[in-house]
Amino acid sequence: MSDAAISRAVHPWWASRRLGFLAAALVIAALPMMLTGNYWQTNLTICAINVLLALGLDFILGYAGQLNLGQSAFYGLGAYVSTLLITRLGVPFWAAFAAGVAFAGLAGMILATFAVRLRGHYLAIASLGFAVITYQILLNWINLTQGPLGIYAIPPPPAITIPGLPAISFRNPVALFYLVAGVTLLVYFILDQLVRSPIGETLTAIREDEVSAASLGINTALWKVFAFGVGAAVGGAAGCFYATFVGTLVPDAFFITESFTILAMVIVGGMGTLIGPVFGAVLLTLLPEVLRGVGDLRLMVYGAVLTLVVLFMPGGLVQAARVVGARLGLSR
Amino acid sequence: MTATIVAQQAINGIVLGSLYVLVALGLTLIYGVLVQINFAHADFVTLGAFAAYFVMHALGGQYLLGIVAALLVGAALGWAINITVFAPLRRKGNELLPLIATIGVSVMLQNAMLAWFGPVPYAFETPYSQKVFRVAGTFFTLQSVIIIAVSATTIALLYAFMKFTFLGKALRAVAQDRETAGLMGINPNTLIMLTIVISSALAGMGGAMLAPVLVLTPFAGASVIVKAFAIVIIGGFGNVEGTILAGLLVGLIESFTTQYLDPGLIDIVVFGLLLLMLAFRPTGLISERREENV
Numbered sequence: 282m283s284d285a286a287i288s289r290a291v292h293p294w295w296a297s298r299r300l301g302f303l304a305a306a307l308v309i310a311a312l313p314m315m316l317t318g319n320y321w322q323t324n325l326t327i328c329a330i331n332v333l334l335a336l337g338l339d340f341i342l343g344y345a346g347q348l349n350l351g352q353s354a355f356y357g358l359g360a361y362v363s364t365l366l367i368t369r370l371g372v373p374f375w376a377a378f379a380a381g382v383a384f385a386g387l388a389g390m391i392l393a394t395f396a397v398r399l400r401g402h403y404l405a406i407a408s409l410g411f412a413v414i415t416y417q418i419l420l421n422w423i424n425l426t427q428g429p430l431g432i433y434a435i436p437p438p439p440a441i442t443i444p445g446l447p448a449i450s451f452r453n454p455v456a457l458f459y460l461v462a463g464v465t466l467l468v469y470f471i472l473d474q475l476v477r478s479p480i481g482e483t484l485t486a487i488r489e490d491e492v493s494a495a496s497l498g499i500n501t502a503l504w505k506v507f508a509f510g511v512g513a514a515v516g517g518a519a520g521c522f523y524a525t526f527v528g529t530l531v532p533d534a535f536f537i538t539e540s541f542t543i544l545a546m547v548i549v550g551g552m553g554t555l556i557g558p559v560f561g562a563v564l565l566t567l568l569p570e571v572l573r574g575v576g577d578l579r580l581m582v583y584g585a586v587l588t589l590v591v592l593f594m595p596g597g598l599v600q601a602a603r604v605v606g607a608r609l610g611l612s613r
Numbered sequence: 614m615t616a617t618i619v620a621q622q623a624i625n626g627i628v629l630g631s632l633y634v635l636v637a638l639g640l641t642l643i644y645g646v647l648v649q650i651n652f653a654h655a656d657f658v659t660l661g662a663f664a665a666y667f668v669m670h671a672l673g674g675q676y677l678l679g680i681v682a683a684l685l686v687g688a689a690l691g692w693a694i695n696i697t698v699f700a701p702l703r704r705k706g707n708e709l710l711p712l713i714a715t716i717g718v719s720v721m722l723q724n725a726m727l728a729w730f731g732p733v734p735y736a737f738e739t740p741y742s743q744k745v746f747r748v749a750g751t752f753f754t755l756q757s758v759i760i761i762a763v764s765a766t767t768i769a770l771l772y773a774f775m776k777f778t779f780l781g782k783a784l785r786a787v788a789q790d791r792e793t794a795g796l797m798g799i800n801p802n803t804l805i806m807l808t809i810v811i812s813s814a815l816a817g818m819g820g821a822m823l824a825p826v827l828v829l830t831p832f833a834g835a836s837v838i839v840k841a842f843a844i845v846i847i848g849g850f851g852n853v854e855g856t857i858l859a860g861l862l863v864g865l866i867e868s869f870t871t872q873y874l875d876p877g878l879i880d881i882v883v884f885g886l887l888l889l890m891l892a893f894r895p896t897g898l899i900s901e902r903r904e905e906n907v
Binding site for chain 2: 346348395396402403405406407409410411413414417418420421537538541544545548578579580581583584585586587588589591592595
């Protein structure tokens with residue numbers, strides 16, 4: 282048998298993984314054509330932003346095992362830092378985007394450095410405290426953020442001009458969806474590489490048993506800071522896109538309940554997998570839209586679903602799919 | 614003049630702080646026996662407040678009966694969350710799942726209340742808020758006297774219960790070492806149930822007395838609970854004396870921040886203190902065992 286054949290036999294998933302990314306790219310390309318109209322295209326972009334948020338939290342919670350209730354803060358920091366750089370200082374969009382992502386990631390690392398000795402519940406409360414402080418700062422630092430009045434008329438990303446082709450303007454909602462979804466797919470790819478590398482194994486070792494991991498010579502503090510940095514930066518990217526997509530910013534979009542919503546997406550999808558939170562985010566974004574009748578009870582549905590999933594199917598949709606797959610005799 | 618203002622704010626701070634103590638003690642007691650956090654504790658506070666409001670109005674201004682109703686509602690909610698969430702998840706033995714499940718319960722309860730009671734604040738005027746005493750230039754209402762008296766009595770009773778009764782000693786034994794306590798013939802399940810019911814009753818009662826001080830909306834409890842979290846961490850999780858001290862401290866910080874800085878900064882000051890405590894003294898004001906979470 283050739284090396285390649287052995288490799289294929291040992292890693293049969295490699296081939297299908299590439300196929301999976303190709304299929305995902307095709308689905309993303311096809312979605313705006315199948316679901317036309319402003320209403321659906323708006324929802325598609327919100328789905329993509331929420332997937333990004335859920336992926337960031339899942340990296341911290343599902344892989345490193347750290348319960349981060351501060352994702353709303355990183356989301357808000359990414360949104361406000363990038364927007365203020367664009368509207369106040371006239372910084373170009375992509376530079377402001379990079380700054381927003383970097384700022385959120387750095388904030389995550391600083392919080393983790395503070396909280397790195399803490400585990401489980403203490404970390405949950407420290408991160409919740411961070412989210413409360415961030416929200417209050419956004420609300421009260423009126424000279425900078427305009428507080429509850431909000432920031433208006435945030436421009437879309439600048440048009441991309443490729444010589445010989447018509448310019449791609451992001452005032453077009455479909456183009457903006459392709460941009461956000463494309464970046465989300467890229468983030469998924471990077472995270473997928475990360476979690477299947479030795480780094481991913483290190484993080485899961487910390488999640489399963491921090492003391493044993495430390496006794497094997499793993500610098501657990503360093504890796505937790507790393508996981509927080511990556512997850513928070515991804516949350517920050519979602520914030521940048523949110524600001525430019527919605528066009529207005531108010532602190533209430535980043536209240537601590539947003540952290541719980543993102544948590545529900547990760548748990549419902551299946552934490553500790555990357556594909557789970559993608560479906561969790563899409564499901565919980567579209568579910569209230571499908572159930573238009575419940576109206577204001579949107580968040581009540583989130584809460585109920587979150588509790589029921591933890592109680593009866595803690596592996597989320599991924600676990601449900603495996604159970605169904607096993608029943609149908611599809612799994613290995 | 615300044616001395617009067619300081620005295621006045623000290624009184625306000627202690628009134629508020631003693632209510633925070635009631636709410637935070639519940640969290641700390643549950644953490645002591647179960648090593649879990651009940652996120653829905655906040656909503657038990659709010660539901661207690663609404664129970665007191667409706668009972669008081671139904672009975673023509675019987676505020677004290679409203680407090681009793683809130684206590685019973687809290688106890689019932691505690692019983693319910695134990696049999697639906699904590700007991701089934703304890704068998705699975707994951708440390709984060711119960712916390713996440715109670716976040717779900719909290720989101721659900723808050724939005725159910727929003728649908729039921731609406732977002733408009735309820736004016737909770739008790740017959741005692743009108744009666745004002747004046748002592749040496751400071752004001753306080755009969756309401757605040759009742760708050761101090763009820764919370765001080767409750768805290769003293771709880772303390773005596775924990776220290777001197779067999780059940781209280783058994784409770785502390787479970788908190789120290791659940792398995793060994795089980796070997797000594799103590800049924801940990803019963804005691805965990807008892808602790809959650811007592812803690813939730815405290816939350817409901819705290820809500821009944823907080824509501825006239827705060828704005829009564831479906832989110833009233835949520836604004837209190839974030840401070841209660843700060844209090845239990847500043848006081849040291851599972852540490853009753855530390856929680857009482859920290860609760861009063863946070864009440865005082867709140868009233869003096871309102872006076873000398875800006876009410877919008879309260880959360881920032883309290884949580885700044887929380888993060889500093891976590892960074893430099895994570896065992897709390899009064900150090901005890903319990904190093905395992907640090």
